[in-house]
Structures are given as C-alpha cells and as structure tokens.
Amino acid sequence: MSKILLVDDEPSILSVLSTLLKAEKYDVTPALGGEKALEILKKEKFNLMLSDIRMNGMSGLELLKHCNKNISDMVIIMLTAYGSVETAIQALKLGAFDYVTKPFKLDELLMTVQRALEYSKAITENKELKTQIKTRYMLENIIAESPAMQNVCEMIKRVAPTDTTILICGDSGTGKELVARAIHANSTRKDKKFMAVNCAALPEALLESEMFGHVRGAFTGATSDKVGLFESAKGGTIFLDEISSMPLSIQSKLLRMLQEHEIRRVGSNENVSIDARILTATNVPLEQMIKEGLFREDLYYRLSVIPLTIRPLRERVEDIIPLANHFIAKEVQGTDKQSALLDKEATNALQKYRWPGNVRELENAIKHALTFTTNDTIKVDVLPERIIESSSIGYKQNPVNIDPFSAAKGLSLKNFLRDKEQKYLRQVLEQCGGDKEAAAKKLKISLATFYRKMPDIEE
Ligand SMILES: Nc1ncnc2c1ncn2[C@@H]1O[C@H](COP(=O)(O)OP(=O)(O)OP(=O)(O)O)[C@@H](O)[C@H]1O
Ligand SMILES: [Mg+2]
Structure with missing residues (x-):
C-alpha cells in the first residue's frame, strides 16, 4: 500500500483529504503544518507527500526545498490556491512532481496522485535494476x-x-x-x-x-x-x-x-x-x-x-568517441547542459589527437570543454588548445619550439629559460591529464621539485 504524507495547516482540509484518500486504499498520515511534517519525515518513509503551499509557519515551498535536498525516492505534489500560478511554477522548479489548484476536483486530484505514484515506482524499479546490473556485470x-x-x-x-x-x-x-x-x-x-x-x-x-x-x-x-x-x-x-x-x-x-x-x-x-x-x-x-x-x-x-x-587510446580509435560521450553523460548529470553533443569538427579533432595521457586525458578534455561550452553543442574551439592545434593541418609537434618573439621581449637568459621551463612543465602536466605525480615521473624529477618549479599549481 502506498504511503502518503498529507500536510496542511487547516485541520478541516486535512480531515477531508484524509478520508478521501483512505477511501482509495492509501495509507495516509496527516501532518498539521510544515514543522510537524518534518518531524514525521525524520522517523518514517513515504512514497508521496501532498502539501499545501501557503501555510502558517514553515511554508510549503520551504518544506519542498528541504525534502528535495534531503529525501530521495518521495514524489511531491503541491496544493495551491486558484490563481497563484507563479508560485505553482516555482514549486515545479524546486522539484515538485505536479500541483493541483484549490478548490480541487476529486478526479483530478486522484489522477495526479496515481500518476505521481506510478512515476515513483518506475524510478525505484529502474534504480534497483541498475544496481543489480552493476553488481552482476560491473x-x-x-x-x-x-x-x-x-x-x-x-x-x-x-x-x-x-x-x-x-x-x-x-x-x-x-x-x-x-x-x-x-x-x-x-x-x-x-x-x-x-x-x-x-x-x-x-x-x-x-x-x-x-x-x-x-x-x-x-x-x-x-x-x-x-x-x-x-x-x-x-x-x-x-x-x-x-x-x-x-x-x-x-x-x-x-x-x-x-x-x-x-x-x-x-x-x-x-x-x-x-x-x-x-x-x-x-x-x-x-x-x-x-x-x-x-x-x-x-x-x-x-x-x-x-x-x-x-x-594506448590512440591505437583504439573506435573507443574515443564512445568514451567522450560516456564522460559527457557523466558530467552533465544534474546540470543544465543535459543534451550536450559534440559537433562534427570537435569529433574529428578528438579522433585525430594522439592522447599521450590516454583515457584520463580524454576525461579531463571533456571536463574542460563542458566548462567553456555555453550551449548544447560542444564545438572544437572549447577543447584544450593542444587538441585544437594537433587537429589543424600542418601542425608539427615540437614541445619546446622557440618563440621568435622571445628575443624582442628582452628577457634575461635566466628568465627566458624559466619561461620555457614553465611552458614545458605545463605541457607535460597536460599530457599526463593533470596527474602531477605522473608528470614529475615523466620529467624525472621529484614531486617536491615539480611543485617548487610550479608554485601556482595547487598541491
Ligand atoms: N574503457 C573505459 N571506459 C570507461 N572509463 C574509462 C575507461 N578506461 C579508463 N576510464 C576512466 O579513465 C580514468 C583513468 O583510468 P584509471 O585510473 O583506471 O587509469 P590507470 O591506467 O590506472 O592510470 P595511471 O597509470 O595514471 O594510474 C578513470 O576515471 C577511469 O574510470
Ligand atoms: Mg592507476
């Protein structure tokens, strides 16, 4: 039997709704106000919460916010006075499943409750299935x-x-x-x-x-x-x-x-x-x-x-784009970039690149791209520079090529060398996908020396 928590600060409404829902064979617990609801929620689990929005003391929206943050697997329907559509929409944005306007029609209310419970059941089943699959076939x-x-x-x-x-x-x-x-x-x-x-x-x-x-x-x-x-x-x-x-x-x-x-x-x-x-x-x-x-x-x-x-990843090109999409899906979970997709040019650049830092470097490249993507299309220009460079025709890999303008800057030899050293250290760090230990190893220096040479890198 589905368990419903009913929240309102008017005892008469609580009692009417309770009777109606119990008649439909739901297990109903009434709570007089938001604070009381929280108290009950600390001790018991419910499949659904039906709460008024406007209440004395803790408002329905505050209660909704709290539940959404702290309680998973419970769907929430809000009751709102006729005409206050804006508050209702705010409730949806805060994670309510739906809202019903007061005075409500009994059919409409029961239908919404039923839909919400079906949805909650589907989500729970899906979760259970997923954990089963995960443990069986990791x-x-x-x-x-x-x-x-x-x-x-x-x-x-x-x-x-x-x-x-x-x-x-x-x-x-x-x-x-x-x-x-x-x-x-x-x-x-x-x-x-x-x-x-x-x-x-x-x-x-x-x-x-x-x-x-x-x-x-x-x-x-x-x-x-x-x-x-x-x-x-x-x-x-x-x-x-x-x-x-x-x-x-x-x-x-x-x-x-x-x-x-x-x-x-x-x-x-x-x-x-x-x-x-x-x-x-x-x-x-x-x-x-x-x-x-x-x-x-x-x-x-x-x-x-x-x-x-x-x-190495470069020897299994078929894995590059599926891996990129896997990391995109992982990163966009719960953000506003749900449907982020790589465009053709970005796809090409990822496939052409040699991936010295392998899958970890690809994972970091995707994180980098998503940080700089402003819409749902991941374009080549938001990829890390080294990937863009290696994809453009005629690029020669030369990690310490001398910048022809260095002389014009009039740097002392010491500063010039330090400048080059910094660039090279950064390149190696990027190649190692940001893994400082791996970079230090590749450079054949200790981790401590690495940090000393790059004081602005976080330990
Ligand atoms: N085939 C793959 N499918 C999905 N994710 C992958 C795959 N290969 C690697 N990864 C991910 O790439 C990252 C690096 O992988 P992992 O740490 O296992 O590499 P490693 O070989 O141990 O690296 P290191 O030598 O630097 O310790 C992890 O986040 C891992 O989950
Ligand atoms: Mg490892």
Missing part, C-alpha cells in the same frame, strides 16, 4: 568498442572468478585501476574489500609496514602494533599499483607471501596466514627492469600468470 562501466578493449573485457570475465594473480600492463591513464576493480567486482570476493596501494607513492620502510604491518618497537616511531594491508584484506583483493617501483627487498617478501600464503609483520617472528587475491599494474615494461636487475624474474613469473595488456 563491466558496463567499461567502454569497449574496439576489438582490443573487447578482448580485455572478455579476459576480465574469464579470469575474475579464478584466484589467479594478474598483471595489468598499460600506459598511464589507460584504465588499469578500472580493470582491476572490475576483476574484483566480478569475482567471488566482491563483497570483501578491494584495497589499492601505489608502490611509487611511499618510501621503502613505509611501504613495507603498509603492506605487511609491524609490531610495536619494530623501528623508531613504531609505538603500537599495526595490521598491514594483506592481513586486513581478509578474503578480499589487493591491488598493487606501479609495481615496478617496489624495492627489491619488498619484492622478495611479496614473493614469499605468494608462495606460502603467509607473512610476518615487520619486527615479528610469527607467521600470519593470508587470504588475499593479488592484482598488480605497471606502466613500465618489467622485462627491461629484469634485465637491469631491478625486478626479480621469479616474482615477475608469479605475478604475470595472466598478463592483461591495455593498448
């Missing part, structure tokens, strides 16, 4: 038009239910973490934790204690016991990102864990058994590192039981 989040990406999805479905260790290879921003999450979401461990650790982000000692935990007194500053990621995963999945940055000492500990399904906390002699599936990712080919003695070959074979490679 792959719907992955756009895969190209054969290469479809292949990846096929692999995800096949390997997810197994407990195999998987090495996900791909350039920065290609979707490695997304794939790792999809593997977890499609595995039998999906209700357990998914824990990610970026091996490049922590210094050796911290990474070790983060992964394996430590006991009190294991090193200076270890004032209490700490449970590591492997232990706290408890049947879940651990995603070791940028595994190429893992120091050799930790590599051997990880290898032991993979062989024996046991670890020891730093500073402890006790073995703790571990149940965690290990997924890893790298944007550096590990084979070269093995040759240089920086990565253990035996660990590599353990980790890459099944290697899964994501191709």
Whole structure:
C-alpha cells in the first residue's frame, strides 16, 4: 500500500483529504503544518507527500526545498490556491512532481496522485535494476568498442572468478585501476574489500609496514602494533599499483607471501596466514627492469600468470568517441547542459589527437570543454588548445619550439629559460591529464621539485 504524507495547516482540509484518500486504499498520515511534517519525515518513509503551499509557519515551498535536498525516492505534489500560478511554477522548479489548484476536483486530484505514484515506482524499479546490473556485470562501466578493449573485457570475465594473480600492463591513464576493480567486482570476493596501494607513492620502510604491518618497537616511531594491508584484506583483493617501483627487498617478501600464503609483520617472528587475491599494474615494461636487475624474474613469473595488456587510446580509435560521450553523460548529470553533443569538427579533432595521457586525458578534455561550452553543442574551439592545434593541418609537434618573439621581449637568459621551463612543465602536466605525480615521473624529477618549479599549481 502506498504511503502518503498529507500536510496542511487547516485541520478541516486535512480531515477531508484524509478520508478521501483512505477511501482509495492509501495509507495516509496527516501532518498539521510544515514543522510537524518534518518531524514525521525524520522517523518514517513515504512514497508521496501532498502539501499545501501557503501555510502558517514553515511554508510549503520551504518544506519542498528541504525534502528535495534531503529525501530521495518521495514524489511531491503541491496544493495551491486558484490563481497563484507563479508560485505553482516555482514549486515545479524546486522539484515538485505536479500541483493541483484549490478548490480541487476529486478526479483530478486522484489522477495526479496515481500518476505521481506510478512515476515513483518506475524510478525505484529502474534504480534497483541498475544496481543489480552493476553488481552482476560491473563491466558496463567499461567502454569497449574496439576489438582490443573487447578482448580485455572478455579476459576480465574469464579470469575474475579464478584466484589467479594478474598483471595489468598499460600506459598511464589507460584504465588499469578500472580493470582491476572490475576483476574484483566480478569475482567471488566482491563483497570483501578491494584495497589499492601505489608502490611509487611511499618510501621503502613505509611501504613495507603498509603492506605487511609491524609490531610495536619494530623501528623508531613504531609505538603500537599495526595490521598491514594483506592481513586486513581478509578474503578480499589487493591491488598493487606501479609495481615496478617496489624495492627489491619488498619484492622478495611479496614473493614469499605468494608462495606460502603467509607473512610476518615487520619486527615479528610469527607467521600470519593470508587470504588475499593479488592484482598488480605497471606502466613500465618489467622485462627491461629484469634485465637491469631491478625486478626479480621469479616474482615477475608469479605475478604475470595472466598478463592483461591495455593498448594506448590512440591505437583504439573506435573507443574515443564512445568514451567522450560516456564522460559527457557523466558530467552533465544534474546540470543544465543535459543534451550536450559534440559537433562534427570537435569529433574529428578528438579522433585525430594522439592522447599521450590516454583515457584520463580524454576525461579531463571533456571536463574542460563542458566548462567553456555555453550551449548544447560542444564545438572544437572549447577543447584544450593542444587538441585544437594537433587537429589543424600542418601542425608539427615540437614541445619546446622557440618563440621568435622571445628575443624582442628582452628577457634575461635566466628568465627566458624559466619561461620555457614553465611552458614545458605545463605541457607535460597536460599530457599526463593533470596527474602531477605522473608528470614529475615523466620529467624525472621529484614531486617536491615539480611543485617548487610550479608554485601556482595547487598541491
Ligand atoms: N574503457 C573505459 N571506459 C570507461 N572509463 C574509462 C575507461 N578506461 C579508463 N576510464 C576512466 O579513465 C580514468 C583513468 O583510468 P584509471 O585510473 O583506471 O587509469 P590507470 O591506467 O590506472 O592510470 P595511471 O597509470 O595514471 O594510474 C578513470 O576515471 C577511469 O574510470
Ligand atoms: Mg592507476
């Protein structure tokens, strides 16, 4: 039975409406005024609220605003005095489903209530269906038009239910973490934790204690016991990102864990058994590192039981526009640009560009474009400059080309170099889709140096 909350500050109207709606087999709760309604809403859920607009104390519009912000899944119909169309329209803008003018005709009121309840039911069903689909086939989040990406999805479905260790290879921003999450979401461990650790982000000692935990007194500053990621995963999945940055000492500990399904906390002699599936990712080919003695070959074979490679975006052009549309849809949700569309020229520019920062760069480019789009058509001129430039004929990629007017500016050599350096740093940052860590890595400088050189960039 649908539950209706009835709000009015006139007891006579409340009682008449209550009787009418109860006769139609609705479960009706009357509330005398807006404040009373709020009190009831704190304790109970309703499918529909029918409220007068003009009330003493809290007005119907205030109540509507509050409900729309704080309560989902409840449709709202407003009752308004004959002739006050403007307030009624304001109510619709504030999220009311519809309004009924007083004095109302019984048929009209009941029809509106019925329509509103059907609408609410459809929305709830749709939501439930969507969450079901999401948990069952998390792959719907992955756009895969190209054969290469479809292949990846096929692999995800096949390997997810197994407990195999998987090495996900791909350039920065290609979707490695997304794939790792999809593997977890499609595995039998999906209700357990998914824990990610970026091996490049922590210094050796911290990474070790983060992964394996430590006991009190294991090193200076270890004032209490700490449970590591492997232990706290408890049947879940651990995603070791940028595994190429893992120091050799930790590599051997990880290898032991993979062989024996046991670890020891730093500073402890006790073995703790571990149940965690290990997924890893790298944007550096590990084979070269093995040759240089920086990565253990035996660990590599353990980790890459099944290697899964994501191709750079420029090699799967079919994915570019579907991905762009996916990001547009994601960004415009709840804004006034609901029907934003790429025009032909913008589409062409996106397809031609080489996407050094891959999907992440595309996602940022779409955000950029939507910020500068004033209407529903996304034109080429609102795309980031580098994309416009590379799409125009005859453009040669030359990241540090010398501006012929620099000499005329009369800059000192130091300032000239700083100027160029800034431009180059910005270009690399853009190429990395705004990811400062990735940019610093590409430039072979530390993150701290990167921030020092670009003081106006937000940390
Ligand atoms: N095929 C895809 N479909 C939908 N979204 C995608 C796809 N590939 C990547 N993305 C999105 O692009 C962004 C970057 O992806 P992700 O973080 O997984 O990349 P990554 O390879 O881990 O990057 P990095 O190497 O920089 O850590 C995320 O927002 C992700 O959701
Ligand atoms: Mg990542």
